[in-house]
Amino acid sequence: MENLDKYTLTNSLDENIKMIREIFGDDENIDLRMFQNQYNDIKGCIFFINSMVDTATVDEYILKPVLDNKALPSSTDHITYLSTQVIVSNTLKISSSMEEIIDAIIYGNTVLIAEGCAQVIIISSQGWQIRDITEPEGEKALKGPREGFLESLDINLTMIRRKIRSKDLRFHHMAVGERTRTDVCVCYMDGLVCEEILNRVIRKIENIYIDGVFDSKYIGEFISDEPFSIFETGHFTEKPDTVAAMILEGRVAILVDGSPSVITMPSLFIETFIAGDDYNLNYYYASMRRLLRIIGFVITISLPALYLALVAFHQNTLPTDLLVTIYAAREGVPFPTVLELIVLVIMFEVLIEAGTRAPSGIGQALSIVGVLVLGTAAVDARLVSAPTIIIVGAAAIMELMLPEITGPLAILRVGLLILSSLLGLYGYMFGILALLIHLFSLRSLGIPYMESLASLRPQSIKDTFIRLPAWYMRYRPKFMSKDYKRGSIGGKGDD
Amino acid sequence: MTKYLLISLVMIILCLLLTGCWSYREIDSLYIIAGIAIDKEPNSDIYNVTAEFVDAKNTAGGGAQQQTEQGLQSVLLETKGVSVFDAIRKMIKISAKRPYLAHATTIVISEEAAREGIVPFLDLVVTHEEPRLDVDVYVARGKLAGEILHTKSFSSDIRSFELSQIVNENKQLVRIPILKAYEIINQLATPKFSIVLPVVTSFINHGESTNILSGGAVFKTDKLVGFLEQEDIIPYLFIKDQIQSAVLNVETKEGNLNSTITLETLNNRTKIKPVYSDEGISFDIKIKTDVFFIESDTLTNFISPQGRKKLKELTERHLKKRIENHIRKTKEDLEFDIFGFGNIIRQRNPKLWKELEKDWDSIFMDANFNVKCDIRIKNSGHTLGPIKVAD
Numbered sequence: 059m060e061n062l063d064k065y066t067l068t069n070s071l072d073e074n075i076k077m078i079r080e081i082f083g084d085d086e087n088i089d090l091r092m093f094q095n096q097y098n099d100i101k102g103c104i105f106f107i108n109s110m111v112d113t114a115t116v117d118e119y120i121l122k123p124v125l126d127n128k129a130l131p132s133s134t135d136h137i138t139y140l141s142t143q144v145i146v147s148n149t150l151k152i153s154s155s156m157e158e159i160i161d162a163i164i165y166g167n168t169v170l171i172a173e174g175c176a177q178v179i180i181i182s183s184q185g186w187q188i189r190d191i192t193e194p195e196g197e198k199a200l201k202g203p204r205e206g207f208l209e210s211l212d213i214n215l216t217m218i219r220r221k222i223r224s225k226d227l228r229f230h231h232m233a234v235g236e237r238t239r240t241d242v243c244v245c246y247m248d249g250l251v252c253e254e255i256l257n258r259v260i261r262k263i264e265n266i267y268i269d270g271v272f273d274s275k276y277i278g279e280f281i282s283d284e285p286f287s288i289f290e291t292g293h294f295t296e297k298p299d300t301v302a303a304m305i306l307e308g309r310v311a312i313l314v315d316g317s318p319s320v321i322t323m324p325s326l327f328i329e330t331f332i333a334g335d336d337y338n339l340n341y342y343y344a345s346m347r348r349l350l351r352i353i354g355f356v357i358t359i360s361l362p363a364l365y366l367a368l369v370a371f372h373q374n375t376l377p378t379d380l381l382v383t384i385y386a387a388r389e390g391v392p393f394p395t396v397l398e399l400i401v402l403v404i405m406f407e408v409l410i411e412a413g414t415r416a417p418s419g420i421g422q423a424l425s426i427v428g429v430l431v432l433g434t435a436a437v438d439a440r441l442v443s444a445p446t447i448i449i450v451g452a453a454a455i456m457e458l459m460l461p462e463i464t465g466p467l468a469i470l471r472v473g474l475l476i477l478s479s480l481l482g483l484y485g486y487m488f489g490i491l492a493l494l495i496h497l498f499s500l501r502s503l504g505i506p507y508m509e510s511l512a513s514l515r516p517q518s519i520k521d522t523f524i525r526l527p528a529w530y531m532r533y534r535p536k537f538m539s540k541d542y543k544r545g546s547i548g549g550k551g552d553d
Numbered sequence: 554m555t556k557y558l559l560i561s562l563v564m565i566i567l568c569l570l571l572t573g574c575w576s577y578r579e580i581d582s583l584y585i586i587a588g589i590a591i592d593k594e595p596n597s598d599i600y601n602v603t604a605e606f607v608d609a610k611n612t613a614g615g616g617a618q619q620q621t622e623q624g625l626q627s628v629l630l631e632t633k634g635v636s637v638f639d640a641i642r643k644m645i646k647i648s649a650k651r652p653y654l655a656h657a658t659t660i661v662i663s664e665e666a667a668r669e670g671i672v673p674f675l676d677l678v679v680t681h682e683e684p685r686l687d688v689d690v691y692v693a694r695g696k697l698a699g700e701i702l703h704t705k706s707f708s709s710d711i712r713s714f715e716l717s718q719i720v721n722e723n724k725q726l727v728r729i730p731i732l733k734a735y736e737i738i739n740q741l742a743t744p745k746f747s748i749v750l751p752v753v754t755s756f757i758n759h760g761e762s763t764n765i766l767s768g769g770a771v772f773k774t775d776k777l778v779g780f781l782e783q784e785d786i787i788p789y790l791f792i793k794d795q796i797q798s799a800v801l802n803v804e805t806k807e808g809n810l811n812s813t814i815t816l817e818t819l820n821n822r823t824k825i826k827p828v829y830s831d832e833g834i835s836f837d838i839k840i841k842t843d844v845f846f847i848e849s850d851t852l853t854n855f856i857s858p859q860g861r862k863k864l865k866e867l868t869e870r871h872l873k874k875r876i877e878n879h880i881r882k883t884k885e886d887l888e889f890d891i892f893g894f895g896n897i898i899r900q901r902n903p904k905l906w907k908e909l910e911k912d913w914d915s916i917f918m919d920a921n922f923n924v925k926c927d928i929r930i931k932n933s934g935h936t937l938g939p940i941k942v943a944d
Contacts, residue, residue, distance in 0.1 A: 370580065385580055385583075394579055395579060481569070488568070
């Protein structure tokens with residue numbers, strides 16, 4: 059866009075049209091409609107892209123008033139006259155910058171040029187198709203709000219604003235992407251957000267050098283403190299209620315035009331285990347489900363590795379009855395346990411991958427292959443032993459409880475399995491220690507990723523592996539917010 | 554960065570080298586030993602070791618129905634060797650799978666072998682990494698140890714597991730002195746402390762011979778010297794304060810009829826106090842037992858207050874007599890302290906013990922024992938009163 063400087067609008071309509079045509083390289087998608095009023099001889103044209111504008115708006119509120127106008131303009135400044143007295147639109151702007159004009163046309167607005175004026179009117183007329191607001195697939199809630207973000211930034215911002223009706227809610231817009239100039243919006247609460255964190259986010263986003271941004275993940279990868287970790291140090295969600303709650307805790311939300319998923323930062327590891335509807339269910343029940351998810355996390359990464367360690371290295375630690383059962387099941391199976399486990403774990407990942415990619419019509423065939431061929435038939439043919447199938451199946455089901463981190467889980471599971479196949483329990487312990495050291499060393503925008511997980515104070519654990527009632531949440535998460543105490547009444551500082 | 558990598562590499566390598574033994578070995582390359590029986594050939598140093606293996610063979614290529622029919626099978630293998638371990642190692646030459654001792658629950662030692670000392674067998678348990686320290690040790694009486702494993706089992710597929718389940722799952726009810734290998738080892742290290750191990754012997758069930766746990770084998774140091782019959786076990790356990798749930802059959806006379814009342818003990822607490830006097834040492838044995846009433850074959854109401862009082866006296870007299878008889882019998886038959894009275898003196902009065910230790914057995918023979926029983930009848934295990942029979 060740097061070469062636009064040499065273009066300046068002139069008073070001649072024909073020259074202006076020629077100029078814009080030239081900038082777009084005679085793109086035939088750009089529509090040009092010439093007009094001339096039969097009463098007062100105002101002559102001009104409008105530029106727009108047919109598929110991006112709402113044609114009713116262009117016809118009814120731009121062309122019709124301009125053509126039907128019977129009054130005589132008092133001055134020759136037709137642009138001001140048209141914008142103030144003729145065109146029916148709540149959002150219009152008079153501009154002479156070629157950059158703005160081009161930007162407006164390609165973003166679905168209409169540009170009106172009049173004969174004899176070196177200025178144009180930019181009239182908002184965007185009207186492309188947007189899907190309906192639906193419940194996000196990945197974050198289904200049992201109870202509570204069901205709306206999810208869309209691909210339109212404006213609608214997404216509206217959803218947040220509807221949740222937080224406060225003058226302190228701020229939006230900071232930035233354009234990211236050398237070529238796409240995608241609108242990225244940082245959303246926060248003034249007075250709650252920590253300035254250092256906010257400035258850090260804005261600085262990091264400003265320093266992004268990329269051709270195009272099509273999803274918030276692009277931004278997330280650029281601004282992460284830990285670019286090489288298998289864990290995300292930003293929390294991705296598609297639910298406006300979750301984002302609103304995060305913003306109220308002093309966090310920063312980053313919205314990207316064209317992406318329904320929103321990053322909230324700084325994020326904590328425990329957020330992985332928090333489902334949005336935990337807050338909408340009875341807190342005993344919600345706590346139980348949260349504990350289940352955490353236990354599920356431990357089991358899903360450990361189960362195949364522990365099974366292998368016990369069966370292939372430490373047979374003396376198994377209860378005799380269990381040992382005999384496994385022994386009987388393994389009788390006649392040609393492959394070593396480690397191979398069985400690795401192949402089945404990979405097969406499970408293949409099933410997940412195939413399930414997401416396959417067209418819905420093939421789903422039934424997929425489940426038949428998955429259940430019958432890989433399960434029953436493999437056991438009956440004594441290609442794999444039944445306990446292995448059960449172990450991998452149990453680990454797989456637990457993985458599905460945590461859709462947000464299925465990627466890291468699969469990597470950890472295979473990693474621990476390999477360590478365990480080399481060194482038994484000892485190798486497994488190695489892996490778990492390395493995992494803990496890694497997790498505790500992670501930072502998200504300077505905040506420890508495992509913050510408050512090493513403490514037993516009630517106000518620290520109130521919203522971690524259990525959820526205490528809403529009236530007990532007297533403080534915001536530590537370090538994140540400038541205003542630690544929640545609400546004006548708060549507690550007696552008993553943290 | 555290279556320095557950091559180098560340090561981590563060195564640390565990882567060190568950690569790998571510092572491990573104990575580890576190796577990947579498939580579960581189906583092992584042959585699980587459930588228990589071993591040790592016999593000694595008369596007049597030689599050769600041991601006959603019978604091992605019971607758990608065979609869990611599945612029908613290959615079988616469908617789901619066939620799998621449910623799978624059961625465990627006991628497979629026996631007998632080898633000879635100059636030591637127990639030698640004999641077990643010989644089994645490797647016979648079996649395609651390596652005999653695996655870590656799940657052995659039972660060691661049966663024949664009477665002859667036990668008379669020569671059990672330390673060599675226990676040594677295997679302690680020093681070899683596979684066998685567990687909590688294996689149960691039994692003495693076979695009246696037959697060879699190998700025969701015990703050969704006898705058809707009654708309730709379980711595997712003879713050895715059956716034996717250990719009898720003692721471990723009904724611990725309170727079997728009324729057998731039970732010692733795990735590590736307890737035996739600890740007690741062997743205590744001076745003048747003898748051990749009593751459970752005895753396995755035959756029992757004829759519908760014409761078929763099976764095994765029964767009955768009585769105890771008494772060891773002086775590590776050598777078998779004699780046996781306690783089953784009726785001696787209860788007074789023995791009372792003195793050792795190891796009684797948990799015993800059945801007391803109190804005999805009473807009603808008119809001319811002999812009748813029996815059955816009581817079950819609930820709790821017991823035995824306190825033994827040595828009394829030193831000029832005449833020598835005597836022991837006060839105070840037994841406090843809670844019992845409940847199980848059944849009687851008389852029509853007398855023992856639940857009424859008077860009945861209870863009478864029953865209490867009867868029971869106290871019965872128990873006292875049994876314990877006194879048992880001590881007397883021990884003095885006559887075995888002629889040494891099997892109860893560990895000496896240990897009580899050693900704990901309470903170590904100086905005195907040093908003087909007495911040398912000829913403790915003769916002091917024990919002269920010692921007096923005052924048995925005092927205190928029976929408390931807690932309830933009648935009945936939900937109703939005794940059955941009334943109308944004339």
